[in-house]
Amino acid sequence: MTPEQQILDLIQKINYYNDRYYQDSVSEISDFEFDQLLNQLKALESQYPEFRQSDSPTQRVGGTVTKSFNTVYHRYPMLSLDNTYNEQELRNFDDRVRKGLNGEAYEYICELKFDGISLSFTYENGVLVRGVTRGDGTRGDEITNNIKTIRTLPLRVKAAGLPELFEVRGEGFMPISSFQKLNEEMETLGENLYANPRNAASGSFKLQDSAETARRALDCYIYSFITDNEVFKSHEESLLELKSRGFNVSPGWRKVQTIDEVIAYIHAWEEKRMTLPLATDGIVIKVNSFEQQRELGFTAKSPRWAISFKYKAENKPAVLRSVNFQVGRIGTITPVANLCAESERMLPYNQVRGVHLSGTYVKRATLHNANELIRLGIRIGDTVFVEKSGEIIPKITGVDITQRENFLTVPIDFPVNCPECGSPLQRNEGEVAFFCPNDSHCPPQLKGRIEHFIHRKAMNIESLGEGKVETLFDINLVRTPADLYDLKYESLLGLEKNILNEETGKIKKISFREKTVENILNGIALSKTVPFKNVLFALGIRFVGATVAEKLAVYFKSIDALRTASYDQLVAVPEIGGRIAQSIVSYFSVPENQLLVERLQRAGLQMESDEKPVVLESNVLEGKTFVISGVFENFDRDDLKDKIEANGGRILSGVSGKLNYLLAGANMGPAKLEKARKLGVTILAEEEFLAMIRNK
Numbered sequence: 001m002t003p004e005q006q007i008l009d010l011i012q013k014i015n016y017y018n019d020r021y022y023q024d025s026v027s028e029i030s031d032f033e034f035d036q037l038l039n040q041l042k043a044l045e046s047q048y049p050e051f052r053q054s055d056s057p058t059q060r061v062g063g064t065v066t067k068s069f070n071t072v073y074h075r076y077p078m079l080s081l082d083n084t085y086n087e088q089e090l091r092n093f094d095d096r097v098r099k100g101l102n103g104e105a106y107e108y109i110c111e112l113k114f115d116g117i118s119l120s121f122t123y124e125n126g127v128l129v130r131g132v133t134r135g136d137g138t139r140g141d142e143i144t145n146n147i148k149t150i151r152t153l154p155l156r157v158k159a160a161g162l163p164e165l166f167e168v169r170g171e172g173f174m175p176i177s178s179f180q181k182l183n184e185e186m187e188t189l190g191e192n193l194y195a196n197p198r199n200a201a202s203g204s205f206k207l208q209d210s211a212e213t214a215r216r217a218l219d220c221y222i223y224s225f226i227t228d229n230e231v232f233k234s235h236e237e238s239l240l241e242l243k244s245r246g247f248n249v250s251p252g253w254r255k256v257q258t259i260d261e262v263i264a265y266i267h268a269w270e271e272k273r274m275t276l277p278l279a280t281d282g283i284v285i286k287v288n289s290f291e292q293q294r295e296l297g298f299t300a301k302s303p304r305w306a307i308s309f310k311y312k313a314e315n316k317p318a319v320l321r322s323v324n325f326q327v328g329r330i331g332t333i334t335p336v337a338n339l340c341a342e343s344e345r346m347l348p349y350n351q352v353r354g355v356h357l358s359g360t361y362v363k364r365a366t367l368h369n370a371n372e373l374i375r376l377g378i379r380i381g382d383t384v385f386v387e388k389s390g391e392i393i394p395k396i397t398g399v400d401i402t403q404r405e406n407f408l409t410v411p412i413d414f415p416v417n418c419p420e421c422g423s424p425l426q427r428n429e430g431e432v433a434f435f436c437p438n439d440s441h442c443p444p445q446l447k448g449r450i451e452h453f454i455h456r457k458a459m460n461i462e463s464l465g466e467g468k469v470e471t472l473f474d475i476n477l478v479r480t481p482a483d484l485y486d487l488k489y490e491s492l493l494g495l496e497k498n499i500l501n502e503e504t505g506k507i508k509k510i511s512f513r514e515k516t517v518e519n520i521l522n523g524i525a526l527s528k529t530v531p532f533k534n535v536l537f538a539l540g541i542r543f544v545g546a547t548v549a550e551k552l553a554v555y556f557k558s559i560d561a562l563r564t565a566s567y568d569q570l571v572a573v574p575e576i577g578g579r580i581a582q583s584i585v586s587y588f589s590v591p592e593n594q595l596l597v598e599r600l601q602r603a604g605l606q607m608e609s610d611e612k613p614v615v616l617e618s619n620v621l622e623g624k625t626f627v628i629s630g631v632f633e634n635f636d637r638d639d640l641k642d643k644i645e646a647n648g649g650r651i652l653s654g655v656s657g658k659l660n661y662l663l664a665g666a667n668m669g670p671a672k673l674e675k676a677r678k679l680g681v682t683i684l685a686e687e688e689f690l691a692m693i694r695n696k
């Protein structure tokens with residue numbers, strides 16, 4: 001490859017990973033690997049400046065804005081930070097600072113680098129008015145409703161002594177405990193898991209449904225204060241002031257005088273950060289004086305007065321003792337490695353503690369699927385390398401072949417039969433995972449189906465959560481979701497079970513007391529009013545997630561129409577592809593499933609829907625956006641919304657510069673009207689709107 005091709009090739013790769021990371025909240029490679037690609041590109045660009053591209057990822061902030069939110073221009077650009085993984089480069093940074101400041105004395109502030117997403121909050125007269133993501137650094141997504149779910153973020157602060165308009169910035173993050181809870185939930189729902197808390201935070205701050213964002217218990221640390229005119233002299237002063245005004249400033253920061261002290265701070269936190277309730281991926285070092293920050297200035301992508309030091313994920317040897325094959329809710333087989341420290345190789349497995357890695361002892365790591373076993377080429381008895389991705393989830397990264405001379409190793413046999421029910425395993429063409437096809441009798445699949453059924457997004461029987469389903473399942477009281485509707489007070493009262501958590505070794509006692517039983521039965525009774533689309537989702541048909549279930553419910557309107565639909569009828573539904581259609585046809589061809597649906601029908605669940613599909617009347621409003629406000633004569637608001645959509649228009653949630661029309665009824669708020677006028681949005685009366693759609 002010529003250097004030019006190499007440069008173009010790297011740019012293409014980096015752009016791809018950037019898109020996955022910032023838009024889809026997915027990391028396909030580790031941060032370290034990503035940063036190495038970026039460094040290769042930097043090196044090539046400085047060696048061959050003639051091939052440098054003006055829009056190279058070395059020259060700009062990696063993120064973008066999305067179509068799902070209002071785009072807002074930042075008053076002050078939101079930049080990235082230069083980063084390094086080694087101390088020598090940190091000393092080089094210090095040299096540049098010293099030269100840049102011509103021998104003036106200077107101080108640094110060291111802070112933890114929180115692993116989440118960068119957010120900007122604007123306050124007017126002390127009131128929080130806007131929250132925006134970093135986006136591409138110049139423009140971001142306005143996610144005000146979502147950031148208002150952060151409990152530690154003050155909606156109002158004492159304005160005395162502060163400018164009328166100011167901005168604070170911080171890192172929005174998902175605490176590790178929320179992250180683990182969220183992933184457990186995603187697993188029950190059969191959805192893709194988040195690889196780390198950063199990706200989970202990024203995905204959760206950008207949800208359309210703020211109520212769901214609120215449930216995910218996000219948080220934010222504030223680390224900067226920005227205004228037009230200088231209020232504080234230094235970063236230190238602003239941190240202290242932010243704290244005293246009620247902002248959530250992380251207490252770990254420290255002022256130091258020399259780069260050696262910076263390095264000592266880095267060492268001090270390397271292990272200690274693992275005990276924090278959130279993920280951190282390094283340290284940020286900032287020149288303290290604002291005056292000096294201005295002297296040093298910025299590059300196109302980052303300030304010259306700051307740098308981040310990123311910790312390389314700790315990687316340690318471990319011994320692969322055995323592999324378990326777990327059966328998931330939809331029958332997927334996942335190999336899981338049982339590990340121990342090298343010094344524990346000879347201990348019986350129930351006495352091992354595991355490898356100490358990034359703050360905890362690790363005994364297990366997922367191996368994902370059969371292909372991963374082949375890719376790694378590992379054998380039982382091997383010495384393998386383990387690290388935690390995003391410092392949370394342990395993963396095997398490779399094998400130390402040299403150790404094979406010293407220890408006996410044996411190949412891993414991927415099972416041919418389901419370890420739980422003995423059925424021969426299958427694998428669909430083009431998929432990596434093997435699965436157990438016995439979905440009507442395989443115990444973990446049956447139990448998983450019930451857990452999915454009662455989930456908040458399905459039948460919402462939350463009173464049955466946390467081990468109760470397991471209890472009822474194990475004593476054969478509930479083997480299918482339909483059994484829930486036959487439960488009696490007397491058969492539940494007094495039941496008890498101790499459940500062992502294999503990871504922590506702790507035992508949890510589940511007991512069914514009067515109040516519990518009442519709650520359970522009430523929850524079950526209430527679930528009979530849950531709409532058809534939820535019931536359909538609750539059945540847990542493969543590939544029928546919540547969105548697909550809603551589409552099917554709107555289109556077919558009843559379970560009877562759906563279960564008799566042919567493959568051809570199904571693929572004729574917009575956005576329903578062959579894979580989903582096939583899965584639905586197979587589902588309803590299984591006698592157990594037919595019986596289940598009949599029993600649920602008899603129990604009185606909602607098996608019909610009255611939701612109207614959007615029938616397109618015209619496209620006169622195509623590409624036009626609307627906000628509806630106030631009261632109308634001929635329509636209620638839902639009708640209006642339907643009308644707009646039926647004619648190709650789109651509804652936005654708030655007035656912004658991007659909006660085309662504000663549809664104004666009687667009694668609408670003057671503030672909204674005023675804002676629309678200011679932004680030059682066309683204001684429509686009901687009559688004018690009717691004329692528009694009559695002209696189609």
Ligand SMILES: NC(=O)c1ccc[n+]([C@@H]2O[C@H](COP(=O)([O-])OP(=O)(O)OC[C@H]3O[C@@H](n4cnc5c(N)ncnc54)[C@H](O)[C@@H]3O)[C@@H](O)[C@H]2O)c1
Binds near residue numbers: 034
């Ligand atoms: N794995 C992948 O596929 C992939 C893809 C793209 C980017 N990345 C990672 O993301 C990095 C680039 O992202 P970036 O531009 O956001 O840089 P960054 O995350 O390395 O550093 C800048 C960010 O740090 C955050 N930050 C946390 N604590 C802070 C504090 N105390 N003070 C100031 N800022 C603080 C801010 O959000 C700021 O925007 C890359 O270096 C790479 O590691 C990974």
Ligand SMILES: [Zn+2]
Binds near residue numbers: 418423436437438443
């Ligand atoms: Zn099975």
